[in-house]
Amino acid sequence: MAPFSFIDLFAGIGGIRLGFEAIGGRCVWTSEWNKFAQQTYISRFGNEHAVEGDITKVAAADIPRHNVLLAGFPCQPFSIAGVSKKNALGRAHGFACDTQGTLFFDVARIIEHHRPEAILLENVKNLKSHDKGNTFKIIQRTLEDELGYEMHYRVIDAKHFVPQHRERIFMVGFRDKTSFDFQALKLRDLASGPKMREILHECRNDPAMPPYTEGEGKVAAKYTLTPRLWEYLQAYAAKHKAAGNGFGFGLVGPDDTARTLSARYHKDGSEILVSQGPGMRPRRLTPRECARLMGYPDEFPIPVSDTQAYRQFGNSVVVPVVEAIARHMEPHLQGLLKPARKSRKSKADAVAA
Structure with missing residues (x-):
């Protein structure tokens, strides 16, 4: 398997990271604001790179290049006042307008700058209905129409993997067209599920x-x-x-x-x-x-x-759920991996090297 790199945004204690390390990925950058979560994260993964606290203060160019972006971002409402005004005036707007002031904006600006081959986003099941559906609509439009990613969405209940009823929405995206089918991910029969x-x-x-x-x-x-x-x-x-x-x-x-x-x-x-x-x-x-x-x-x-x-742990992802998704993404990710793109190195790239 070809090696690949990823970044771990809103990392918590590293549950998503564990899932992608299981298929051979290498984490090159991490963000997590909570100092206690940082303590647990570092105690498990060490200090091979710093854990950045405030992602809003980090320039996208200072984040190392990577193949996969991972983010369990917080669910926040987007203000539609500015969008409505621009629509009335016939002016164009995009995610920089739609999502400004939210942490999803930081996810989008990093994706726009680095154009990773794949992304995985995780959130609560109710993201689709949050703010009367407006939140999910803007996220979907940003990722698909503005950033050009082929997106797939699925709500998965962790009780297929662990003895806990826990539904979360996972959003898988690829920069280029693939044959990925999220619904084809087979889950353990609940009748024989863990207790x-x-x-x-x-x-x-x-x-x-x-x-x-x-x-x-x-x-x-x-x-x-x-x-x-x-x-x-x-x-x-x-x-x-x-x-x-x-x-x-x-x-x-x-x-x-x-x-x-x-x-x-x-x-x-x-x-x-x-x-x-x-x-x-x-x-x-x-x-x-x-x-x-x-x-x-x-x-x-x-x-x-x-x-x-x-x-x-109450804020974490369920690790085997993420690993199952990572393994389902793996062949499609491998098909997109190419020799390192020639581009101007950021100072973060130099440090990572």
Whole structure:
């Protein structure tokens, strides 16, 4: 396989990077603003290049050339006031007008400058309906009509790969025409999909993994809910059930699939509580179990506090989902790879070399 390079934008703790390294890619540049996420990222990937904090302050020319752009960018609304005014005046406008002030603008300007062979963007499922569909419409128009990429979109539920219901939209783009078919990516049959027993300490009879377990699958006591919190969650669920709402805690056992892990999990753990038997108070997942729920291997470091770890895994992609997409993209990417394009080197290229 021909080697290829990629950049990792809004990298979090590196979940998308892991998926593309699995098919032989080499990361040449990273951006991530959160200092705690940077800490985890660097503890896993090292310091082969700096992790830039504020992408809005980085010139596209100072980013190394790359074959693939990866970005799990935040979902932000675009202001349509300026666009409407220009339409009324009959003036042309483009993504520089449509997306100015959003972080997608930075993704677009980097794509415009470097013209990578392929791109992968990831976002929440509701991106397509966000701001009454305006957000997705502008993203699609920017990538296809203005930047000229052949784009493919698919919502994938992670429960094909891990015991968690987690739907995300993935956008795959190629600079040139390909025969890529996103719908042809085969997913594991849900009937035989993974269950919680595959990640739970007690089911795996994990040895001591301080500070998470005390040996022989015994989870540290601090992860069991306090009587007061458990009473509150039960009362809260009963209140909303009586009102006809679906709000409440999510209680799981070894043969279940969990709800979506969120960045707020550190607050009360209510969306995924592990049953510890009749009459016993449930417990939160440990950060290591959260890592497993997101498809990270056990050797992946967790150098931060539990609170920060819960936030990081709750914001992450599911690694095996990304790897499956990367492998599906691989033959089409290989068909587009060409000898390095002759162009003026940026100072970042010189450093990367």
